[in-house]
Amino acid sequence: MNHTLRRRLSRAAVPLLLLTVLIGPTAPASAAVLPYQDPSLPVPTRVADLLSRMSLDEKLGQMTQAERASATPADVTAYRLGSILSGGGSAPSPNTAASWADMYDNLQRAALATPLAIPMVYGVDAVHGHNNVVGATIFPHNIGLGATGDPALVQQIGRAVAEEVSGTGVDWDFAPCLCVARDDRWGRTYESFGETPDIPAAMTTIITGLQGTALGGPASVLATAKHYIGDGGTTVGDDQGDTQLTEAQLRSVHLPPFQAAVSRGVGSVMISYSSWNGVKLHGNRYLITDVLKGELGFSGFVVSDWNGIDQIDGQSGFTAAEVTASINAGIDMVMVPTAWKTFLTTLKAEVQNGRITLARVDDANRRILTKKFELGLFERPLTDRSYTPTVGGTTHRALARQAVSRSQVLLKNAGGVLPLARDGGKIFVAGRSADNIGYQSGGWTVSWQGGSGAITPGTTILQGIRAAVGSGTTVTYNQRGTGIDGSYRAAIAVVGETPYAEGQGDRTTSMGLDRDDLRTLDTLRKAGVPVIVVLVSGRPLDVAAQLPNWNALLAAWLPGTEGAGVADVLFGAVAPTGKTPMTWMTSLSQQPINAGDGKTPLFPQGFGLTY
Template sequence: MTLDEKIGQMTQIRHFDEDAEKAITNKLIGSIIHTDGPAPGEDAKAWQGKFTELQKLALSTRLGIPLLFGVDAVHGQNTYNGATIFPHNIGLGATRNAELVEQIAEITAIESQATGFNWVFSPCVAIPYNEKWGRVYEAFAEDVELTANLTKASVQGHQGDLSKSNTVMATAKHYIGDGATDYGIEGGKTSLSELEISEQLMKPYSEAVKAGVGSVMASFNKVSDIPMHAHKRLITDSLKIGMGFDGIMVSDWKGYSKYGENAIIDAGIDMVMAVDGDMDDFHIGIKRGLENDSISIDRINDAVKRILRQKYRLGLFNNPFPDTTLVSKIGIKAHRDVARQAVRESMVLLKNNNQTLPLSKDLKKIVVVGEHADNAGLQSGGWTIAWQGVTENYDGATTILDGFKQQTNTEIIYDETALEQHPDADVAVIVIGETPYAEFFGDIGGEMDRYQLTLTEAHQNYINHYKNQGVKVVVILISGRPLVTTQQIEQSDAFVAAWLPGSEGHGIAEVLFGDYNFKGTLPHSWPKNEEDFEGLFGPNFWDNSIEPLFEYGFGLNY
């Protein structure tokens, strides 16, 4: 291979970047990413068609090396409107069901391939140490053993027999310490020593490597004041040599320009997300690095071997195009049934006074309250259709209110913003929580201070409104992390942590009406008050000086 061909293989660009098609043939690009921005087409068939045309361009080059197509499918193929959207990982952690997690990953692989992708940037295997971190919901749990167990299941489910058309290459991310930064700041400093990191955070990656994970993504944080992208001891010595990882080490967004340019290649990054103007700088910089000996040709050759190895394992040299027969499997009932099972098993019952739950199907009148009750976007969180999520319904989804109406012939009243008087109601089911966010937009400790760790005043008033009418109150909390809800739990007759359930809201009603029992247990300890967040790391892992309201693993049932 020529040097340009090698550097091209190490480059990932967006399909909608200006001159992307020309770059595939002239710059000999190795991978395409789909992310927030213009969709590849109007439907899955068009998405496949777009990627097929780009693949043909790659195959027309001198060596005809096929492209990898990557996507952030973190709870289903969540970039496609109409796909099955599963509970976010925090909810899957609450299920503690590795077999279910593997099945979900298998379905995600099918629906990702159905939209043209052979590589997903999932699972996130972080250990969150602080609820201030904006990505808590992307991780399974605060517990390393549970996270390692579910990581293994997720990798196996995504990858299966990698050469088959219904599987994809998985990515363990973000390596390492992303959830354990001081104050929970996205991309901040991880103060843990390398020994503590090894003992407390490394096992999920070890399990992922044992399971044959095809790629690992570097994280935005620093360890020992070194950006993880440029941390050679942890990337090359610990991961590649120590664990025997032989897959692709991929950068995160604009990793080349953000974290030391050629230093990240020398540290062990094999493929670079060369987006937002990074591509030319990367190509020029790496050639200069070879000229001045800051990068060795052996390091370049190693990176390219790793990329080609995974393309061979995926069977792309024999079958580079997506399977058109998979399009009909997107969002099918069998997939949604699994997602609904995940919703049912993820819910955690924190309070149930006087057997308020399960609700009788013979009640005369139920009031369902709150905008989250009838909005699939709000119930699904970030990384749903768009990067930051959406605040409206999307194709194929069932809202929580839909589920209530399907579950009983009882009179169901929807009082969206708690303005009505219904003192004769048997119960008010109040659905409240966070609005969607992703990454640093949900980062309490960073510059983007948009979110709080308590309920809003408006949502508190929803509860007050019905308590003042003397109506029994059941609270369903929709959130990507435990919130400080001590007062609201005290006020309620029953309180349910439903996390971010995804597209199948009906699963919530099935449990509340007693068709199924509660199975979920807390994947994170539950904070008691806001003062718990004043320290570096918050209440929920290794700072034993803080007493939580509910311990890790707590959960009631009928």
């Protein structure tokens, strides 16, 4: 049985139940269906009919998104909430795919219990796999996918993520990030596919993977192009800072990936926290309404970032003026995680006093409801549990392993030390990132900022190395390198950054390896054996001073749960084909450094060796 048919059969009872509630059990089926409930009618017709039946409170509820920890199912019903989200690390207990599906269905039933039975849409940051869910497949972060140079592979990853997301009920993904990261000091650099607009634009194939060829098909998940616009161009890489560019520069560097996303039919766009020449994007009507919706022809809906409207005036706590500025700028749905009741009260007052027109409210609702109809939520509102077993499944993990191997960038290989022979002798492995799923997965993994250790099932890089070698090869591991001597044929040091996400990830004073990593590398080097450095990081690091002491350097980026993909390249099962999507600095003083700016890099964008 195909997935579409199975979904329709598994959910068929839900609309019939609702119709019974709405018009009574004795009415004939033909009389039961109001125009907006009739899937045979065109979506615009259904939207217009539903809008004509909605009260102001119902319309304002559709424009409001609350965090799951701050809104009960009863709240969803009482306040007609249009959307719920999970912030980074916000999960049901236990944190399993089945628990997520149960939570989603409970909230969805609450939405369906409203007089018009308008389903809610549930949003998550599934930015490199369904990363809030323990046991999900964690793919390489975007910087690694950018290094693959393979839009078709990225589309396959989007499809896999959509299946895992669908298996938990969730129907809206706050991805992909289409930022063009221009300063590696920025803590979100790893969320960028590349430093020039051509790479993120090419990788918008992930949108087709997430949504399918059309919304509403099997495991179709609404994608989000974020963060509009210029978040990767802030001065000194300051997260949520100011992008100081002319309009021509903004358009040439930061707009093309969004143009590509709109061309692919992306369902939603999220606004950036950052400013453009001192003006917060969340209040910028020209860029949101005139450029995005008008010039680019974006027909989906615009969502704010987490409490983003609160930043328009620079003061803590959102005001009526900020609510009005954001809605009139063109934001259709507002992410107000905890203060959503205050937001609803304020929004209603601003509409009633005429500062926000009913036409603007209707436009926002039309955009939101269109996507809900297109997703098929009115016909199939509950979790399709045929996809639940795909969460962390073997097929998706195999795809992730392939993506890891394709993302590796070989930056140095003196004397052809790589690939290592699988058989014979002893290999020493060291470094704190060698046997740590949390470190190799980076931020946005189970929790917002990421974590250390076995935070979710997977294969560490060390485990991948052990599995790759032949029976006659001994692999010895010590995190600090203690115990190495000249009898080993090679030493592999897996070093780099520990996890971080936005804000905490900004680095302005140092971008080199820390004291522990340098001490480990020094211990290995003194043994007199070839040293192969595997760099686990969310961006290029300042390693020019140490590079002469290393025989090989492999940029592994943040590979996720399938560390065997790194070993595949180290031992030659897969030849390295990755190319660095970022220019590699010779020193921190060069930041920002980008292709075409005339600065001499350690490695130029597009560099990568092979065997």
